[in-house]
Every structure is written in C-alpha cells, then in structure tokens.
Amino acid sequence: MRIHWSWREGFRFALAGELLSKEGLSYTMSPAEKLGSSFLKPLYKVIDFVSKHIRRPLAIILFTIAASLLAFVVFYNIPALVILGRIFPSKYIRFLFFLYTEANLLAMGACAFGRFNNSTLIALWKSGKLEPIFPGDKRSII
Secondary structure (H helix, E strand, O other): OOOOOOHHHHHHHHHOOEEEEOOOOOOOOOHHHHHHHHHHHHHHHHHHHHHHHOOOHHHHHHHHHHHHHHHHHHHOOOHHHHHHHHHOOHHHHHHHHHHHHHHHHHHHHHHHHHHHOOHHHHHHHHOOOEEEEOOOOOOOOO
C-alpha cells in the first residue's frame, strides 16, 4: 500500500514537537525518534518560551538584541571583531554555532526517520487520530 503525503502534511508530521492522540491511543517511539526528540527538546523549549512571551515589549527588545549580537559574531568579520577577538574568541563561537546547527538538523532528520518508519504511527496519523503539537501552541506540553 502506497501512502501519499503532501509537503505540508509531511512537515507537520515530521517536525511536530509531540504527536498527541485524540482518543488516548499510544505508540512506542523508535530509537531514532527518541534520540532526535530528546536532542530537540531544549531547542523546542526555547522556541516555546520565545513564542509565548514575544508580545511583551521588554522581551522584544531582549530577543532583538540577542539575535543581533549573535548575527554580528557569527557572520561578520570586520576590524571590530579583530579587537574583540582578543577578548572574545569568535572563531570558536562560530564553530560551536555551526556544530549546534548541524546537530539539530541531524536530530530533526533522526526524528523524522523514526516517525516515517513507524507503520503504527503512520496509520494513526492517516486515520486522523493524532494531533501535532508545535512549540508555542497553547496546548504545548514541551
């Protein structure tokens, strides 16, 4: 039996933080899905926190400053960073940011691989018995 997926449906299935059953049914996670979900949990917690508090003016200012500083350190190589480089090792921060990004992409792939290879989970999803929960949802349990 061949199952057809739309792009939207596939992304929602693969990248949801949690898949909750509407009828109390459960499924067992594969090792790949467990590994990916456990590694992505801190990232999803940060996204959940930011999305819940983004409307507060102080939060907007702090998130904007943090994003600007991160972009400045990671992407720009100007003389100011040469001066700061003696105090602040930007190359190491770039490398750590690169490693963290790659590890998150690998975790997303492992989680998606585990979900797409779980026939019980796919059957529950296609029958409409699962609901994807994303970070920032009001019913988020992350």
